Amino acid sequence: MASVTIMDVARKAGVSKKTVSRVINNEANVRPQTKEKVQAAIDELGFKRNPLGMALAKNRSLFIALLADNPSPGYLMNLQKGILQACTEEHMGLFLYDCQYRSPSLVEEIQTFIENTLADGLILVPPLSDKVELLDMLDRKGVSYVRIGTKDTKRGDFVGSNTTKAAFDMTEYLIKLKHRHIGFILGHPDQASSKRTEQGFREAHAKAGIPVDESLIAQGYYTHQSGVDAAMTLLNKTPRPTVIFASNDEMAVGALCEAQSRGIKVPEELSIAGIDDISITTKVWPNITTMRQPLNSIGYTAASTLIRRLQKKPLEQSEEAFVNQLFDCELVIRQSTKTYVG
Amino acid sequence: MASVTIMDVARKAGVSKKTVSRVINNEANVRPQTKEKVQAAIDELGFKRNPLGMALAKNRSLFIALLADNPSPGYLMNLQKGILQACTEEHMGLFLYDCQYRSPSLVEEIQTFIENTLADGLILVPPLSDKVELLDMLDRKGVSYVRIGTKDTKRGDFVGSNTTKAAFDMTEYLIKLKHRHIGFILGHPDQASSKRTEQGFREAHAKAGIPVDESLIAQGYYTHQSGVDAAMTLLNKTPRPTVIFASNDEMAVGALCEAQSRGIKVPEELSIAGIDDISITTKVWPNITTMRQPLNSIGYTAASTLIRRLQKKPLEQSEEAFVNQLFDCELVIRQSTKTYVG
DNA sequence: AACATATTTGACACCGGTGTCAATTGAGTT
DNA sequence: AACTCAATTGACACCGGTGTCAAATATGTT
Structure with a gap:
């Protein structure tokens, strides 16, 4: 004391x-x-x-905030870990702020949060990172931020993974496994990543010279339940898809649930694949084949990018080009996918 | 600006x-x-x-920190949500700090963290909340904290749930389902909650006048993998248990994995039950029967307890009795358990 | 040795609030 | 109207650092 x-x-x-x-x-x-x-x-x-004395004198608080809407626990947890690691290394504190993406007063709430804490900078996780009104407000107030997710508009610093390529690679893999009726579960229509995965899915078909079976494309919303629902729709089609490829693991696991509850054997009768490689993929049976997104590295990079940005003078900052770093995803083959044998 | x-x-x-x-x-x-x-x-x-000016003048920073060791993403996420809600309501910021329980320099690391951030108080999550050396250091430095978890030693403010009763209730339910060979997976031997669940498990047997089958008790460590391993041991026994009751959901899901990978049908051939009610329990098929621990409320209560404590003068604080709040868990019956039919 | 210049150092105000205590004001009494 | 006492207000130092700028010191030159 x-x-x-x-x-x-x-x-x-x-x-x-x-x-x-x-x-x-x-x-x-x-x-x-x-x-x-x-x-x-x-x-x-x-x-x-005393960090407070310094913060007051320098008008820099030495901490940044993570704004999240808790999409999937696994996803966020992995990011959080990488972010925290960078923060610890750079002697920065990490504030947490949980928001409701759907709240009509979202922007004001975040504004109040910033004023209440004086965080030096913000890390935005999807779907927040795609929210234009929010970015507008932050730009107006001169708050530094780094967006995490899927590259969409060029705006501010950005760290994410190459979602198009991830979906492309997975689709190509499934085609190589001789699947010709690939059920595809789209992501949330409001999120940038959704278009990207669909694009990759289609490109892989095009490259292989195989037509996309449009009837096997179902809408999803990145949630477990939406995966269940979409799988329900897909599994009622005739002919039934021989594999379901979901735009994220959360939905892939939902599809697995639905298949199992119908007594459909995975992977014998139906293959399932996702994207992200969140922890749940290895906690269900069979383990889910997926595209590993290096969330830990993404979080780490995002945080250190933000911290480095904060160390520069505002003037310098505006002159310098924004960071735009994309990581590649890696195919992780597990038990949920299998060659299709007609 | x-x-x-x-x-x-x-x-x-x-x-x-x-x-x-x-x-x-x-x-x-x-x-x-x-x-x-x-x-x-x-x-x-x-x-x-300006919160910094105030913090400096009042020597109170207006934020608290959550110290966690990331046991299971679902568990932590739920707590975090409740904690954040209380913080937001009370205009407190929440700092995050990730630590390695196993690190030999854990205590020093945490001490440095406190000095670097001047958090007003700490929330400790298991297994950190059972770590005596840590509590000693905090007491010595006069840092306020609230422990979350299973009631063990009376020390500082505490919020948690009645683990003994939870295990008791679940065991009683399984006995009511006519199970007589109940496989039990213990929690981590170093954590207080472990003894409690075992105690509840035994008490329920005693009350029903049924002997505990000691050969069906396996060691676990609260992790998914330890659940897989313990289930492996249990499923090799003869006679095989008709149900596996794990001390937490993470391990219950592990047991489910192991059963399914052996082609054992759940719940037809084997029932599975856990404790906690983390989100994964409804993301696997079949959904896991569990004891719902009100993690959100626990987090909320812990944070508001801490905040209220901080608002009191240090003197008052030492004179007043510590808070010690226990929540009851609720049985949530899902598809993973079923009456045993010889 | 005297001077010009570069390097080091310190005095002091300031960041944006709060605590203390004395000065001022207003209400109630006689 | 003068006096007492409580309620209200403000001056000023302080929380623990940093920025500015001028003073003090060291170094190099002729």
């Missing part, structure tokens, strides 16, 4: 507050021997700079 | 800084008409108090 202040150190080292400040900030133009003297005092007294 | 300060308001209202401060803190002894005048200026200028 009786915390050591910068003044205590200054007195002990026989220098001024400012000089101590210089040492702890590693500023140039401090004579080595002075620096040593001060450092000794710091060590001896166990001084730690 | 050009933020409005308390001085701006003071000038506009023709009063002193301090009077404005009184108004925004709703202090007594401000003449109504003065208050009105100030409030008008505040509204007109759109003034928001």
